[in-house]
Amino acid sequence: MPLHRNARTDHRSLPADVGAYTYGLGHPMKPQRMRMTHELVSAYNMLDQMHVLRPKRATAESMARFHTDEYIHFLEMVTPETAEQLTYHGNRFLTGEDNPAFDGLFEFCSISAGGSIAAAQRIASGSYEIAINWAGGLHHAKKREASGFCYVNDIVLAILELLRSYPRVLYVDIDCHHGDGVEEAFYTTDRVMTVSFHKYGEYFPGTGTQQDKGRGKGHGYALNVPLRDGITDETYKGIFEPVMGKCLEIYRPSVVVLQCGADSLSGDKLGCFNLTMQGHANCVKFIKALGYPLILLGGGGYTVKNVARLWTYETAVALGIANEIDENLPWNEYFEWFGPRYRLEVAGNNMDDLNVRDGYLDAVRTLALEQLSRLPHAPSVGLHDVPSESVGTHIGLKDYDELDERLAREYECLAHFSVTLRRVMSSSYTRTAACQGTDAPIRFGGTHKIFLLHFGRTLSLRVSAARGSRKHHFRIFGRGGGRFFV
Numbered sequence: 030m031p032l033h034r035n036a037r038t039d040h041r042s043l044p045a046d047v048g049a050y051t052y053g054l055g056h057p058m059k060p061q062r063m064r065m066t067h068e069l070v071s072a073y074n075m076l077d078q079m080h081v082l083r084p085k086r087a088t089a090e091s092m093a094r095f096h097t098d099e100y101i102h103f104l105e106m107v108t109p110e111t112a113e114q115l116t117y118h119g120n121r122f123l124t125g126e127d128n129p130a131f132d133g134l135f136e137f138c139s140i141s142a143g144g145s146i147a148a149a150q151r152i153a154s155g156s157y158e159i160a161i162n163w164a165g166g167l168h169h170a171k172k173r174e175a176s177g178f179c180y181v182n183d184i185v186l187a188i189l190e191l192l193r194s195y196p197r198v199l200y201v202d203i204d205c206h207h208g209d210g211v212e213e214a215f216y217t218t219d220r221v222m223t224v225s226f227h228k229y230g231e232y233f234p235g236t237g238t239q240q241d242k243g244r245g246k247g248h249g250y251a252l253n254v255p256l257r258d259g260i261t262d263e264t265y266k267g268i269f270e271p272v273m274g275k276c277l278e279i280y281r282p283s284v285v286v287l288q289c290g291a292d293s294l295s296g297d298k299l300g301c302f303n304l305t306m307q308g309h310a311n312c313v314k315f316i317k318a319l320g321y322p323l324i325l326l327g328g329g330g331y332t333v334k335n336v337a338r339l340w341t342y343e344t345a346v347a348l349g350i351a352n353e354i355d356e357n358l359p360w361n362e363y364f365e366w367f368g369p370r371y372r373l374e375v376a377g378n379n380m381d382d383l384n385v386r387d388g389y390l391d392a393v394r395t396l397a398l399e400q401l402s403r404l405p406h407a408p409s410v411g412l413h414d415v416p417s418e419s420v421g422t423h424i425g426l427k428d429y430d431e432l433d434e435r436l437a438r439e440y441e442c443l444a445h446f447s448v449t450l451r452r453v454m455s456s457s458y459t460r461t462a463a464c465q466g467t468d469a470p471i472r473f474g475g476t477h478k479i480f481l482l483h484f485g486r487t488l489s490l491r492v493s494a495a496r497g498s499r500k501h502h503f504r505i506f507g508r509g510g511g512r513f514f515v
């Protein structure tokens with residue numbers, strides 16, 4: 030049964046804190062977008078209609094409920110000056126240029142994660158119907174590594190908090206990128222269902238096919254909806270609503286976490302979809318209307334004025350005042366950013382919708398609905414079984430740790446073995462190569478550097494070429510005689 034609680038909304042965006050940090054000149058992630066969002070929400074007088082809380086910053090200890098102690102300790106220590114040394118020349122913790130060691134990095138992470146953890150605590154307390162943390166939603170962060178502009182996975186930490194009180198958590202991700210970090214964390218449990226709608230194919234992070242469904246007890250509880258460029262409001266609605274309707278009917282979550290990444294908007298600097306503000310917000314309206322306790326989180330979004338418009342509008346949706354909001358923007362500190370029309374709108378463009386060709390979307394929808402129809406209704410868990418001190422252990426993260434540690438030991442041995450890579454995803458890398466060593470970049474045909482990294486069950490292969498970096502993930506199928514087959 031959907032739960033209806035008192036109609037207060039808890040808004041915990043902390044612009045003065047989180048908007049002050051910078052990833053560096055030229056980096057597409059601009060924390061300032063949080064400050065702009067807060068200004069706009071404030072200018073629309075929405076702050077009076079909700080409780081605005083200033084939650085505690087997340088401690089290193091609370092981050093280590095998901096991340097390794099070693100990685101969190103690194104985040105506490107690292108500075109722009111020490112990054113090269115502490116990352117072993119960009120081979121550990123922070124790889125590539127996406128995740129710079131900027132000034133104040135740990136504080137930035139502790140604000141973002143603190144907001145999402147506190148949102149989960151407030152929702153679990155039953156005092157609020159909806160909690161918002163636009164500074165959260167950093168879905169790519171891995172247990173022991175930063176990825177895709179994300180360092181600490183506030184979503185995983187919030188969901189672990191929710192699992193103390195709730196039997197089933199539904200995570201929905203409408204960012205343009207696959208929600209890989211959250212999916213991986215809960216891949217082996219049925220207590221969290223992860224659903225990600227994302228662009229797939231020649232696109233970061235390279236994961237999220239319909240064959241990736243979860244494993245063991247979690248089989249079927251990871252649902253991926255891979256989409257193509259140019260999806261419009263109408264097409265998106267045509268897959269989001271039937272899939273989520275069926276998902277909610279079958280899984281019957283006790284609480285929903287919705288990652289509202291804004292890079293799925295039309296005109297995003299890194300995105301490739303064609304959603305308008307209304308089309309994106311329709312997802313929030315659809316989920317909200319069902320009345321589950323709800324946490325709204327931010328995520329990607331790189332055309333900052335549109336990020337601020339979208340999250341302001343989605344705050345209005347959460348408050349139930351979207352129909353009354355004035356489309357002409359009120360004066361605010363960033364008013365000149367919103368010219369020339371100064372309106373609360375993100376329009377679509379005339380790009381082709383590749384999803385409607387060749388029956389692609391129909392096939393994806395059919396497969397997603399089939400996966401859902403094979404699941405039992407509302408998998409149950411005895412709440413008395415849940416040890417309050419370590420939910421992670423209860424849902425199998427302990428097994429995951431053991432596997433992770435085993436792989437870590439084997440990984441160290443890899444430096445002494447030849448590694449055979451077979452069946453590599455992209456045809457340009459299909460040749461079999463015997464490579465020596467893994468700590469150092471492996472030369473591959475003289476033109477590419479290959480980095481082998483392991484994350485839990487996945488072996489990650491990062492291919493750096495002159496024109497940029499691509500990351501591929503492979504499941505490990507077997508091992509013999511010092512050779513890994515991926």
Ligand SMILES: [Zn+2]
Nearest residue numbers: 204206292329
């Ligand atoms: Zn994204």
